[in-house]
Amino acid sequence: MLAGSDRSYSRRDTILFLACLALAVTALFAPVGLTHGIATFLRESVLAPLVWLQERAEEGRTSRARLRAIAAQRDSAAHVAQLVPALTAENERLRGLLGLSRRIRTPYVPAEVLHQPQATDPRMLLLGAGRSAGVMAFDPIVAPEGLLGMVVSAGRSTSTAMTWAHPEFRVSAYTEEGGVFGIVAGAPAATASEVSLEFRGVAYRDSVAPGTLVLSSGLGGVYPKGIPIGTVLGIIREQAGWERVYSVRPAANPGATAHVLVLTAPRDRSVADAFAADTAAPAPEMPASPPPAPPPPPARRDTAR
């Protein structure tokens, strides 16, 4: 054992402890822009080799599963190609078989999620792609099941993303059937068994049936229109005759996601057709043109931006 182990506490120890405490508290209340800058700097300097190691480990963990998925996709594609003589005409169907990344038409960057063993992990995710891959702050991140969140800061080779589990997450949304608009945010009083979202600001005259799919509306310029957010479970509360708040079961689980797609600009076109087959909604055939737009929305903005 080291000699220092049995020392009684000195003045120097107390000063070091208090200094560390003061620095930590200062960091806790420092401006968000500054702390994101410090975090990005640390990730890309002293922590870069460790992040690189973790990326290799994540690749190793998922490579076998990915290989199986790719082999299955290749087999499916080969099967379809053998049955159908006109390969060009079947291109759309093959795109459907090859998963979300092939269906999605807006520019995107695939990224691995580097999970950390901390209680706050599902709220903020570390992604293995950064500015060098084209990722920028406010880029939405999606899983095949639906919306996960958005990038809050992008470094050269890594970035951090806020998920729907974060208390500050907000997204403008509308219902698939009926075009009822509102804002989706995390449920502050979620219980252990049902981690859920809230669909807020729904006009009292509008009612939303349980099971209705809630999609991003595209308002605010952060999230493109048509990304599944979740499914309505029921009414949580009503606000004095002017607003209803609904409980929403999230479509994607940030704690269990290993890979995401970061949607890069432009975000002005709908991505609804890319998700149709992966959500709770009935899976229609891939439309040749985008689905009809919902009724004109009220003037609202994503508050997350």
Add this chain to the structure above:
Amino acid sequence: MTTTRRARLHLTLVMGLLVLLHFYVRPRLGAARLSPDLLLFALVTFAMRSGAGVASVAGFVVGLASDALSPARFGASALAHTLVGYAAAWGRAVFFADNILVNAAFVAVGLWLRDLVLLLASGGGDRPLGLELAVYAPLQGVITAAAGAVVLFAARQFLDLRVDT
């Protein structure tokens, strides 16, 4: 080389190995929330063999690294790990630390304390505080302590540890 210097070198080598294991092996184990937190184990092991001041600085550095990798609230992890480092060094003066089971218990309690401070400092989240502190933190604490006990047992001669419980 003096005994103290050799012990310090051995401890540094084990710490380095734990950091490598944390970033290269732990991600392969699956669920991040239930995989052993080897950084925290390394911190507690180091803190129990150091003075309180050095342990606080080590905790701050580990916390800062955690904040950079998962910045739910920057500074929260630094605060939590500083307190854990200091508490582990302080615990050294109260408990007999040259024992594997005592080390493991320190790790489990340290992880729970870390999660408590981290959750309180970073505010509300997707899961209620009670669930985290009653289920996930103790479970991860036990898993981390068990993994730590295995590491300490394997490195018992290297670290000059007692095996008897």
